[in-house]
Amino acid sequence: MVSVDYELRKKAMDANIKDALKYCYQCGRCTDVCPVSKVAPDRYNPRGNIMLSFLGLNVFNGQKNNFAIWGCTVCDTCDEICPQKIELTEIFTVLKNMSIARGEGPxxxxxxxxxxxxxxxxxxxxxxxxxxxxxxxxxxxxxxxxxxxxxxxxxxxxxxxxxx
Ligand code: SF4
Ligand code: SF4
Incomplete structure (x- = not known):
C-alpha cells in the first residue's frame, strides 16, 4: 500500500506563493531545460520531484548523498520556463532541508x-x-x-x- 507523507505535501504546497503547485500539469518543460537532467537523465528529474512532492509520495530514497534531490544546482532555469509559474527551486529547498533533517544530507x-x-x-x-x-x-x-x-x-x- 502506498503511504502518503502529508508533512512533505504540506511543506511543498506552503513553499509556493499563490498555491501554484496544484496547477502543475506535468508538461515536463522543467526537465527538458534542466542542465543536470541533460547529463544525468536517469538520476535527476525535476518534473518527477514536483509530482512526488505534490502527491506526498516518497521522494527520498533513504540514501546518503541522495542525488535525486541534491543534484539541483539552483540555476533557476526551470523556474523561468515553467508555464504555470511554479517556483520549483523553493520546493527543492524544502526537500533538501527535509533530507538534512532525516540525516540523509550529502x-x-x-x-x-x-x-x-x-x-x-x-x-x-x-x-x-x-x-x-x-x-x-x-x-x-x-x-x-x-x-x-x-x-x-x-x-x-x-x-x-x-x-x-
Ligand atoms: S514545467 Fe511547470 S507545469 Fe511543467 S512539469 Fe515542470 S513544474 Fe509542472
Ligand atoms: S534549478 Fe535545479 S532543477 Fe531547475 S533547471 Fe536548474 S538544476 Fe535543474
Missing amino acids: DYYTTQASTIYDAGKAIPMQPAIEKRREQLGLPKVEEPSVEEVQKILNETKLNVILKK
Missing part, C-alpha cells in the same frame, strides 16, 4: 556546515594566506565571533543536526 554539505559552526566562517584563515596578504600589503582579515555565529546557528537547531 557529506560535503554537512562538512561545510560543521566548518562554519566551528570556525564562524566557511573558509578558515590559513597561515599561508595570511602571509601572502601581508606580502601584498593587504589588511588583516578580522576574525568572526565564533560564539555569536554559534548562537545564531543554534537557533536553527544546526547543532542538533550536526550533533555538536
Whole structure:
C-alpha cells in the first residue's frame, strides 16, 4: 500500500506563493531545460520531484548523498520556463532541508556546515594566506565571533543536526 507523507505535501504546497503547485500539469518543460537532467537523465528529474512532492509520495530514497534531490544546482532555469509559474527551486529547498533533517544530507554539505559552526566562517584563515596578504600589503582579515555565529546557528537547531 502506498503511504502518503502529508508533512512533505504540506511543506511543498506552503513553499509556493499563490498555491501554484496544484496547477502543475506535468508538461515536463522543467526537465527538458534542466542542465543536470541533460547529463544525468536517469538520476535527476525535476518534473518527477514536483509530482512526488505534490502527491506526498516518497521522494527520498533513504540514501546518503541522495542525488535525486541534491543534484539541483539552483540555476533557476526551470523556474523561468515553467508555464504555470511554479517556483520549483523553493520546493527543492524544502526537500533538501527535509533530507538534512532525516540525516540523509550529502557529506560535503554537512562538512561545510560543521566548518562554519566551528570556525564562524566557511573558509578558515590559513597561515599561508595570511602571509601572502601581508606580502601584498593587504589588511588583516578580522576574525568572526565564533560564539555569536554559534548562537545564531543554534537557533536553527544546526547543532542538533550536526550533533555538536
Ligand atoms: S514545467 Fe511547470 S507545469 Fe511543467 S512539469 Fe515542470 S513544474 Fe509542472
Ligand atoms: S534549478 Fe535545479 S532543477 Fe531547475 S533547471 Fe536548474 S538544476 Fe535543474
